[in-house]
Amino acid sequence: MELINSNNSFFLNPEDIYTVSRLNFEIKRNLENNFFNIFLEGEVSNFYCHNNKHFYFDLKDEYSKIKVVMFYDANKNLNFEIKDGLHLILSGYVSVYEKRGEYQFVANFAQPAGIGSLLLAFEQLKAKLKDKGYFDDVFKKPIPVLPKKIGAVTSTGGAVIKDIISVMSKRFDNFHLIVRNVNVQGPSSSEEICQAIDDLCEYGVDVIIIARGGGSLEDLWAFNTEAVAEKVFKCNIPVISAVGHETDFTICDFVADIRAATPSVAASIVVPDKNELTSKILLLFEKIKKSVADKIIHYKKDLNYLVNRRVFKNPMVLLTSRWQDYDLTVKRLIENINDLIGFKKSNLTQLVKLLSIGKIKNNIRFKQTVVINLSGKLKILINIRINELKNKIKTILQNIHANSPISVLEKGFSLVMDNSQKVIIKSLKQVEIGDEIKVFLHDGILLSRILDIIKNKLKF
Amino acid sequence: MNMEIEIEKLSFEQAMNMLENIVKDLEDEKISLEESIKKFEIGVKLSSFCLEKLNEAEKKIEELTRTDNGKLITKDLNISE
Numbered sequence: 001m002e003l004i005n006s007n008n009s010f011f012l013n014p015e016d017i018y019t020v021s022r023l024n025f026e027i028k029r030n031l032e033n034n035f036f037n038i039f040l041e042g043e044v045s046n047f048y049c050h051n052n053k054h055f056y057f058d059l060k061d062e063y064s065k066i067k068v069v070m071f072y073d074a075n076k077n078l079n080f081e082i083k084d085g086l087h088l089i090l091s092g093y094v095s096v097y098e099k100r101g102e103y104q105f106v107a108n109f110a111q112p113a114g115i116g117s118l119l120l121a122f123e124q125l126k127a128k129l130k131d132k133g134y135f136d137d138v139f140k141k142p143i144p145v146l147p148k149k150i151g152a153v154t155s156t157g158g159a160v161i162k163d164i165i166s167v168m169s170k171r172f173d174n175f176h177l178i179v180r181n182v183n184v185q186g187p188s189s190s191e192e193i194c195q196a197i198d199d200l201c202e203y204g205v206d207v208i209i210i211a212r213g214g215g216s217l218e219d220l221w222a223f224n225t226e227a228v229a230e231k232v233f234k235c236n237i238p239v240i241s242a243v244g245h246e247t248d249f250t251i252c253d254f255v256a257d258i259r260a261a262t263p264s265v266a267a268s269i270v271v272p273d274k275n276e277l278t279s280k281i282l283l284l285f286e287k288i289k290k291s292v293a294d295k296i297i298h299y300k301k302d303l304n305y306l307v308n309r310r311v312f313k314n315p316m317v318l319l320t321s322r323w324q325d326y327d328l329t330v331k332r333l334i335e336n337i338n339d340l341i342g343f344k345k346s347n348l349t350q351l352v353k354l355l356s357i358g359k360i361k362n363n364i365r366f367k368q369t370v371v372i373n374l375s376g377k378l379k380i381l382i383n384i385r386i387n388e389l390k391n392k393i394k395t396i397l398q399n400i401h402a403n404s405p406i407s408v409l410e411k412g413f414s415l416v417m418d419n420s421q422k423v424i425i426k427s428l429k430q431v432e433i434g435d436e437i438k439v440f441l442h443d444g445i446l447l448s449r450i451l452d453i454i455k456n457k458l459k460f
Numbered sequence: 461m462n463m464e465i466e467i468e469k470l471s472f473e474q475a476m477n478m479l480e481n482i483v484k485d486l487e488d489e490k491i492s493l494e495e496s497i498k499k500f501e502i503g504v505k506l507s508s509f510c511l512e513k514l515n516e517a518e519k520k521i522e523e524l525t526r527t528d529n530g531k532l533i534t535k536d537l538n539i540s541e
């Protein structure tokens with residue numbers, strides 16, 4: 001068909017022209033029909049969860065990639081988290097987002113490639129809670145030695161509760177167990193377990209056992225949910241987790257304060273062996289009795305030893321030696337007093353000698369001549385000193401006169417001051433013609449008036 | 461007298477710990493006779509208190525449920541053994 005004429009324009013029936021919308025629509029219909037309900041495998045990248053909870057990501061292999069959308073309706077049932085790098089198998093169909101002319105894969109379902117989705121979910125939650133510190137030892141509460149009320153979260157229908165009761169009965173004949181019945185598997189199980197923990201906390205128990213028999217990962221799933229993990233972690237009462245057989249581990253086991261390998265083990269951890277405890281208490285009691293008895297025997301021996309000492313048997317012995325001490329002391333006292341009296345006597349006679357009158361008179365006479373001598377010397381010294389001072393004053397007065405301004409005036413100089421006698425006139429600049437000034441001579445003052453000012457440096 | 465009141469308030473573990481400590485104290489030779497008699501009296505009280513605690517509870521196996529109006533109640537649980 002010739003499409004282009006000589007004028008370079010189309011000759012077409014309008015119906016043959018596609019609009020963009022129509023083309024995209026037809027592509028969409030084609031793709032959706034040809035790629036309806038297929039499985040697609042690849043690695044996740046650029047994962048993004050929109051506010052409205054729809055997932056957007058790319059799925060890629062070595063050479064190629066495709067945009068994927070997984071709407072909330074489809075992704076809300078996933079038990080694991082989709083992350084970049086995860087290898088997935090998706091089921092769904094190819095569609096076109098006509099608004100932008102982009103084709104994409106719409107996933108209805110996703111599962112991890114190579115590993116079960118439950119196992120992946122388990123590993124993911126375990127890693128997440130471990131990061132949050134939920135398994136840390138610092139949060140582990142101690143289990144009371146003798147709990148008054150024991151709570152149990154389990155099914156009242158199974159063998160587990162029978163095992164627990166049987167073990168407890170053997171160890172302690174009067175225990176108090178409060179069981180909260182739950183479905184230990186099935187869709188409502190997780191929620192029921194959480195509610196049961198709340199109920200037992202509200203009722204008030206000293207410890208809680210969460211127990212279930214063995215089973216597949218799927219059977220035990222309720223004990224691997226984040227909700228149960230949160231509930232156990234936040235529970236203020238110590239929790240023992242005994243889920244499954246010895247080889248089964250659940251998230252609940254990791255979060256609980258203690259993990260018991262089986263429900264029977266949990267029962268024996270919680271309930272002490274009464275006979276063992278009783279004999280322990282009796283043993284301690286015996287020890288107390290024995291050590292006090294030993295002590296009393298020991299003190300009795302000491303007492304006997306003391307009672308048998310000579311002083312207690314013959315107290316007069318003590319008295320005779322004291323009498324001797326007394327006698328000796330009195331003797332010493334008398335000797336000391338006599339010595340003291342003798343000493344004081346000789347002291348007294350010496351003093352009397354010193355005080356004899358003749359000696360005192362002589363003494364006074366001697367002191368008088370000394371005084372006379374000294375006063376004569378003192379007079380001479382004072383006169384010398386006065387003359388020295390007189391001469392010094394004379395010299396000072398002569399000095400003062402030679403330097404005084406009056407003596408300068410006597411030599412023929414005069415002093416010029418202003419009329420108020422406050423300022424000494426030293427320069428022509430201080431006066432004007434007609435000013436009155438005072439000229440001071442050594443014998444009086446000249447009141448003068450300036451007739452003229454002749455500027456000239458004085459030369460002699 | 462004070463001691464008596466306090467013992468009644470102890471938990472089983474606390475009483476056991478105290479009892480064990482008293483045994484240790486009494487085994488120390490330096491303790492005076494007066495002190496050891498005092499401790500002995502407390503020890504006797506603690507051991508009888510612990511023995512009482514062991515026998516205090518009554519054996520009960522109950523099931524906890526909620527009534528229709530949401531109240532928590534317990535009833536005896538009968539399980540054929």
